[in-house]
Amino acid sequence: MTNTRLVAAVGAWLAVVSAAALHAQQAPPDLILSNGKIVTVDDRFTIAQAVAVRGDRIVAVGTNAEISRLAGATTRRIDLGGRTVTPGLIDNHMHLLRGATTWMRELRFDGVESRKKAIDLIQARAKAEGSGAWVFNIGGWAHQQFADDPKPFTREELDRIAPDNPVALQESYYQVFLNSKGLHEFGIEANAPDPKDFVAGSIMRDPSGKPTGVIKGDIAATRPVAARLPKVAPEQLEASSLQLVKDMNRAGLTSFGVAGCNADVLEIFQKWKAQDRLPVRVFCIGGAAAGTPEQVDRSVQQIGQMKLFQGDRYIDNVFFGESVYTPLHDPMFALKSDPKPDQLALWRKMAMEIAKAGLPLHVHAELHNTIDAFLDQIEAVNKEYPIRDLRWTLAHINQINMAQLERMKKLGMYAAVHPWAVINGGIMHEGFGEGAYDMPPLATIQSSGIVWGLGTDATAANQYLPFTTLYFAVTGKMPGGMKVIRQTISREDALIAHTRKNAFFVFQENQLGSIQPGKLADLVVLDRDYLTIPADQIKDIRPVMTMVGGRVVHDSGTLNSTK
Numbered sequence: 001m002t003n004t005r006l007v008a009a010v011g012a013w014l015a016v017v018s019a020a021a022l023h024a025q026q027a028p029p030d031l032i033l034s035n036g037k038i039v040t041v042d043d044r045f046t047i048a049q050a051v052a053v054r055g056d057r058i059v060a061v062g063t064n065a066e067i068s069r070l071a072g073a074t075t076r077r078i079d080l081g082g083r084t085v086t087p088g089l090i091d092n093h094m095h096l097l098r099g100a101t102t103w104m105r106e107l108r109f110d111g112v113e114s115r116k117k118a119i120d121l122i123q124a125r126a127k128a129e130g131s132g133a134w135v136f137n138i139g140g141w142a143h144q145q146f147a148d149d150p151k152p153f154t155r156e157e158l159d160r161i162a163p164d165n166p167v168a169l170q171e172s173y174y175q176v177f178l179n180s181k182g183l184h185e186f187g188i189e190a191n192a193p194d195p196k197d198f199v200a201g202s203i204m205r206d207p208s209g210k211p212t213g214v215i216k217g218d219i220a221a222t223r224p225v226a227a228r229l230p231k232v233a234p235e236q237l238e239a240s241s242l243q244l245v246k247d248m249n250r251a252g253l254t255s256f257g258v259a260g261c262n263a264d265v266l267e268i269f270q271k272w273k274a275q276d277r278l279p280v281r282v283f284c285i286g287g288a289a290a291g292t293p294e295q296v297d298r299s300v301q302q303i304g305q306m307k308l309f310q311g312d313r314y315i316d317n318v319f320f321g322e323s324v325y326t327p328l329h330d331p332m333f334a335l336k337s338d339p340k341p342d343q344l345a346l347w348r349k350m351a352m353e354i355a356k357a358g359l360p361l362h363v364h365a366e367l368h369n370t371i372d373a374f375l376d377q378i379e380a381v382n383k384e385y386p387i388r389d390l391r392w393t394l395a396h397i398n399q400i401n402m403a404q405l406e407r408m409k410k411l412g413m414y415a416a417v418h419p420w421a422v423i424n425g426g427i428m429h430e431g432f433g434e435g436a437y438d439m440p441p442l443a444t445i446q447s448s449g450i451v452w453g454l455g456t457d458a459t460a461a462n463q464y465l466p467f468t469t470l471y472f473a474v475t476g477k478m479p480g481g482m483k484v485i486r487q488t489i490s491r492e493d494a495l496i497a498h499t500r501k502n503a504f505f506v507f508q509e510n511q512l513g514s515i516q517p518g519k520l521a522d523l524v525v526l527d528r529d530y531l532t533i534p535a536d537q538i539k540d541i542r543p544v545m546t547m548v549g550g551r552v553v554h555d556s557g558t559l560n561s562t563k
């Protein structure tokens with residue numbers, strides 16, 4: 001601890017003591033975590049030793065001695081044994097609820113860095129599911145993450161690995177690898193025309209017309225595959241949702257900006273909330289995006305009726321998004337966009353209405369030309385209805401540059417950065433060449449001074465593990481070790497972007513994102529020190545305990561707890 005940090009910690013503690021004095025006779029804390037390295041991520045990046053929690057709030061942060069003095073007879077104590085604690089990680093943009101509709105059935109490869117391990121997982125799943133059952137995943141990985149053997153899967157290979165099961169492995173939104181049984185289930189055969197729901201030309205065939213097992217061509221081509229794969233049965237949706245949120249808590253995630261809150265899954269989350277057992281916070285990004293000029297007319301009517309911020313600190317609607325006019329929604333692997341004036345006029349018509357209604361906007365914008373074109377429209381909207389206080393945000397923005405960041409700052413806009421390269425870096429280098437090294441330009445974004453936060457866009461476009469994202473931001477490497485971006489940032493800045501700054505992107509900056517008295521007790525105890533381990537090990541960090549609102553939602557059982 002530096003002297004400045006020590007002084008800051010003591011100063012913060014004195015402030016707490018005087019605040020506590022005003023509320024004399026307060027009950028002692030329910031819980032004290034001590035003997036740790038508390039990375040508070042407050043404005044001064046203070047490091048403390050101990051933290052006290054009462055109810056769902058943090059009530060004090062300080063040295064072991066200072067916090068120990070607060071203990072009462074009923075205070076539970078956890079000895080951190082020197083471990084590092086960070087605020088709960090927040091992902092500002094994940095398709096979390098959609099993930100629940102398949103999660104229990106999916107064989108996820110998030111963070112799997114060995115192809116041999118992936119093959120073992122396929123075989124184990126095939127055995128567990130039984131002959132004839134689908135073995136599949138819907139994105140979240142790419143073969144370049146396999147350090148031992150970074151190559152795609154072939155039909156013949158998957159036939160050998162899982163001879164008795166249909167297999168479909170979707171690499172991000174780039175391509176899907178199927179075995180013979182999988183192709184057969186879809187009616188994709190050597191001597192038959194392509195099924196009508198598949199995009200023309202997306203089913204790869206060898207010169208004899210035999211399908212190779214690869215279906216390829218960005219989101220449009222992979223979507224029909226995902227649409228045909230089994231969803232969890234309605235009576236299994238709650239179990240699948242539970243497995244999903246447990247996996248998120250195990251990874252250290254506690255809050256989410258959710259692009260598209262599926263009603264059926266949201267209903268389950270609402271039920272858990274009413275029972276005080278919802279283990280994540282969900283802030284929905286939604287609204288009536290339009291796909292045609294007629295739909296724009298209809299959407300414009302609906303925008304004025306849209307009511308946000310009717311929820312609470314567990315579930316709320318906070319943004320219009322993530323699409324405004326869908327023909328201008330950049331595909332994931334396009335190299336360039338060419339937004340047309342008539343399309344942009346419709347986009348502007350929608351945006352004008354969103355600004356007029358005073359709604360926050362979180363909009364998908366990836367490619368250079370799209371970002372410029374949207375900023376042109378927003379500058380025009382801003383003249384009629386100023387957007388400065390509406391927290392308008394461009395999302396993904398892997399191809400942004402300094403000039404665009406300056407335009408955004410001038411408008412009072414914000415940047416939600418979702419580095420697709422965490423898994424797609426190898427694919428992006430094939431398409432963009434040298435340019436991929438600056439996608440995203442993290443150092444440029446950081447130095448611009450814009451308020452920005454990190455997310456993933458998981459669970460299909462990207463992997464979901466926050467310590468893998470942090471490792472990428474600090475090292476420029478994909479899981480597996482391939483260096484894919486050159487603009488890296490410090491561990492401190494990366495962590496701030498995944499916690500305190502992200503609280504801003506879910507409208508909870510006064511409640512979440514740092515470990516400070518008065519904030520909600522969302523925190524993560526790590527198995528190793530994020531700030532000092534070799535940077536290549538950041539992805540290997542495993543939370544040993546995760547807490548949401550003072551409740552332990554993940555516990556590996558390695559910490560000593562006493563009354």
Ligand SMILES: [Zn+2]
Nearest residue numbers: 322364396457
């Ligand atoms: Zn998007």
